Amino acid sequence: MSTGLDASEPQVLRIRYGDEVISVEVRQQPGRSQERLSIHVEPDGRVLVDAPLGVEVGRLLDSVKRRARWISQQLEGFRIQRAHASPHEYVSGESMLYLGRRYRLKVQIDPTAKPVARMHGAFIEVTLPERDPAMVAAALMSWYRQRAREVFSQRLPVVAEPLRWVRELPSIRLQFMKLQWGSCSPSGRITLNPWLVRAPREAIDYVLLHEMCHLRHHNHSRAFYASLSRHMPDWKQIKTRLDSRAEEFLRIEVDRVG
Ligand SMILES: [Zn+2]
Structure with missing residues (x-):
């Protein structure tokens, strides 16, 4: 041979x-x-x-x-x-991702308003007292962070439910990161990247499951992957789809504008 x-x-x-x-x-x-x-x-x-x-x-x-x-x-x-x-310009019409879907950015100026972002139909509307891309970026980041907090805490109990080694739901810390979706510390603290909320729900579930498998196996051993596959047989395809869009999802907003 x-x-x-x-x-x-x-x-x-x-x-x-x-x-x-x-x-x-x-x-x-x-x-x-x-x-x-x-x-x-x-x-x-x-x-x-x-x-x-x-x-x-x-x-x-x-x-x-x-x-x-x-x-x-x-x-x-x-x-x-x-x-x-390929940075954002923070002008109306730009495409913004949320749970894998595209929304349009709409920037509205209201001199009496405090900067705020909210979702409205197919739009993410940002209202600001003046035209300022850095302010749009900051309002969007805080909106994404809020959405991430909400979506992750909705999915966490669902993903954890069949995992018998998770007796108590782990606490989740959010941190904007450039290269990582999440991590799990040796003491069992899970950190997730709020930008993950740009990705489809299946990808969020995969990252939650991956990190919770680390509560049992603090490494990437065979046993770790066996747990992962048992609870999400198609995790590889989901991970490949997620990683193939990493550039888009992990787009760094503040570095450029600040
Ligand atoms: Zn890992």
Whole structure:
């Protein structure tokens, strides 16, 4: 049985690093010396490995795994750059996400009003005393935070209900983060990113379940993934859909405006 890669078609390998699955495209180059593998991370998020023709899969995987931390850091850096590349302008008509659906931003000026955002039909309306993008961004952030608080506390008991190791609902702390949906501390405190409320409910449930599985397994062991799969058999597809839209959902609002 050959362990060499078929040179006739492009090959994609997937490796797991923490919570991430990194897809790597292998480009086999006939003239390349047998010793050399080189790994590139492209600004659009593609990971490429240049390898000699007929390279062994095991050797490729080892070499990619050894660089996984570096690859993951590069990917995160480019993700942030791309998020900054298509910023909101905070003007009427812009698209805003909430629970996976698109709403239109409507900015209204009322000199007597305090800055406030609210949902009205297909619109998220922001009322302000004067035209000021930073004020729109701040009003939106506090609206998203409120919505997140409400949605997460509605979903938490539903997701926790079948988990027999969760005797008492964990308390949830909200924190705007650039790269993470959530985390669970060794002492069992769960932190969630309010931007997650931009994502569909299934993704919110997945993150809640993921963090509550950490109350039982404080790692990403087989047992952890077994618990996850038992309670959400299709979590991988949900996670892939969520991560594929991470740029959009984790768009950083204040850095740019402030
Ligand atoms: Zn985790």
